[in-house]
Amino acid sequence: MDRRSLLKATGLSALATSAALHPAAAAGARPRNAEADVIVIGAGFAGVTAARELSANGLRPLLVEARDRIGGRTWTDxxxxxxxxxxxxxxxxxxxxxxxxxxxxxxxxxxxxAAETVIFPSGNGLAEVDPAEVYTRQSELLGRLFAGSESYLERPTDPLYRADLIRGVDHLSLRDRLDQLALAPADENWINGTTASYSGGSSALGGLTALAQWWRLGGGNIDGWYGLLGFSPAVGMGGLLQAMLDDTDGELMLNTPVRGVTVSGRCVYVTTSRGTLTAPAVVVAVPVNVWRTIQFSPGLPKVHTDASLQGVGVPxxxxxxxxxxxxxxxxxxxxxxxxxxxxxxxxxxxxxxxxxxxxxxxxxxxxxxxxxxxxxxxxxxxxxxxxxxxxxxxWGRDRYSRGAWALRRPKQLLAQLPAIQQPYGRIAFASGDTATAWNGFVDGAIESGLRAARQVLEMRR
Ligand SMILES: Cc1cc2nc3c(=O)[nH]c(=O)nc-3n(C[C@H](O)[C@H](O)[C@H](O)COP(=O)(O)OP(=O)(O)OC[C@H]3O[C@@H](n4cnc5c(N)ncnc54)[C@H](O)[C@@H]3O)c2cc1C
Known part of the structure; x- marks a missing residue:
């Protein structure tokens, strides 16, 4: 029996509704307390990637998702x-x-x-501008904002490759950097909307090295910057994620928020609203901002707690x-x-x-x-x-994301990034918020899911 037909045999082709899988859970009753090869908490891109990779390696993952849908911060509706x-x-x-x-x-x-009418800040308000002017002026202003990133982020997919140079800039917020540039008010208004919006409300929140990494990942020029958001999957984000899930031999529980994760000996106990699940290993694939709402025992390392309390997903x-x-x-x-x-x-x-x-x-x-x-x-x-x-x-008020995309705060790259990617005992972490390369993007969530799956396989050796 190939994996796809096995998946159908277990009822997993109907994964988008828990009722097909867990009638008891859907009705609000307690499901059986279940044992699994590995539990993956969170069915966004990070969790689904980890689950698929684990199933491709012969394990049968149990995906536990708080919402009534898969996708997390992707939501095709x-x-x-x-x-x-x-x-x-x-x-x-x-x-x-x-x-x-x-x-x-x-x-x-x-x-x-493409747009026909382009509107940008002008004087005290907003006014129509020539698209060619936007291209030239944004190119010049963003070039100034990120000047030096070609050195301190020489390899943007490996942001700590020049940790020696990152040390000189990682403490800077985007606001600090704008202040250093001391732009004329009209110029400042042309780019502070970008820095504030990507930071989740204020340029003082986002770290310079975080946004500079996006600039460099795009190639360090205005075409690449626009290209960061250049395409969409023809079937929507949800179409791709469902294809990945259909390719997974495992089980999915929707409507099942996880409250606690307790490691004891060789076993991990996952406390949910519907009962306790056990497995030898767990992948925590919820947003970093959500870690602080789950009771871990023993408690998470300080670096994980700090990251979650400060927030990595923009508020x-x-x-x-x-x-x-x-x-x-x-x-x-x-x-x-x-x-x-x-x-x-x-x-x-x-x-x-x-x-x-x-x-x-x-x-x-x-x-x-x-x-x-x-x-x-x-x-x-x-x-x-x-x-x-x-x-x-x-997304800021959504209790299962507690923020939107990741844009690291000042100092988080050096102080936290490599450490929060590491497993803690029998717990591996997956999240687009912890990615090395495309941090803050779905590509980064996939990266983190692949890493977490490798870590779990390593734990079981
Ligand atoms: C408005 C917005 C626009 C964006 N635009 C882009 C874009 O254009 N391009 C791009 O690449 N990225 C974009 N992003 C970022 C991208 O969505 C994320 O980086 C990516 O989806 C993160 O995936 P993830 O699996 O790490 O986390 P999530 O998608 O957040 O998945 C985590 C899952 O964990 C579940 N969960 C949380 N708490 C619990 C719990 N206690 N118990 C059980 N389950 C739980 C959640 O419900 C969720 O399903 C955007 C994000 C937002 C919010």
Missing amino acids: TFLGRRIELGCQWISDRQQLFHSELARYGISTVTDP DSVKFWVHARTDRGRVSAQAAEGFPISSLFTHTDLGDGHQLIIGFSEDRSLDFTNRAQIQAVLRQMVPGIEVWDLRSQD
Whole structure:
């Protein structure tokens, strides 16, 4: 029996619903206390990658997921009958691990249409600018922001290759770096929206070396920077993840938040809302920001606790989709730091001025169920825009992510990164937040899942 037919035999082809697998759990009853070869906590890209690799090596993983869906910070859903991404959406053509997954499952990529109207900070507000000017000016300003990164991040996939030089800059926040540059106010406003938004609200939060690593991974130029978010899988993030899961011989429990992980002798006990699960080894594949909510016994090493308390995933980001109408054509707008909406751009032209627009906000005071309020803010960016409908996801307030993508804080690269990748006894850790190369991206989650699977196999030797 090949792996796929074995998977069907165990009912795992219907993994997206726990009811098919665990009727008792879906009904709210306690499932049997279960024993597994290995337990993987969290069914995002990191956890699913680890589970698939472990199953490819002959183990039968039990994936335990708090939500009623797989995917974590990727969330492929629908809005107005169209497929949308409420979390992660784009990939770069430089992300080798992601592209090898696409190739493995025969999935192609698509690109978003280019904007016709580009809006940037100007004077006290926002104004339409020539796209060619944006290209030249952003190239120059980002080049200045990241000057020197070609040395201190000589090998961006190995950010500590020049640890000697990193020591001189790892303490700097993006705000520190902007202050060093002492840009003219107009120039500062052209890039502080980027540094603040990627940091989850304030340029003071994100570490210079973290964003500089993204710049260098893109090739250290403006084309590569834009290319970081250049493509999407044609089947959505969820389509790829489901293909990976379908390729896994294991078991999935949805709706099962993990509360505690206790290591005793050669056994790990995983306490869930529905009972206790045991295995000789565990992969903790929840976001780093979530580690602090799980009771580990014995307690995690200080470096793990510090990382989780400080946070690696940026604290705030609401991603929203708007059905809007505007006579400006396909728009792309970027605000300065402090504006309630950091960026927006047209995703789909629905015809007759109607569009699906994607936006990001780090402002907790905005109410994305209040169409009039959001329209009033959007009109400061795109005059006259009409908001017809809204859909949003607040990742900072989501208790199973407690933040959005990873962008390391100052000092976290040197002080924490290698250490939090290490297993702790019978526990391995997987998360896009701990990746060496594409930290903060799904490619990095895959990297971490591959590493955690290797570590578990090593533990069992
Ligand atoms: C708005 C947004 C936009 C993004 N855009 C991009 C992008 O364009 N490109 C890109 O590459 N990356 C992007 N990212 C980052 C990317 O989504 C993440 O790096 C990646 O998905 C992390 O995967 P992961 O498996 O490490 O973590 P997660 O996807 O967070 O998976 C962790 C899983 O653990 C589960 N979990 C948490 N707590 C518990 C518990 N107690 N018990 C059981 N299960 C638990 C969660 O429910 C979740 O399913 C974006 C992220 C966000 C939020």
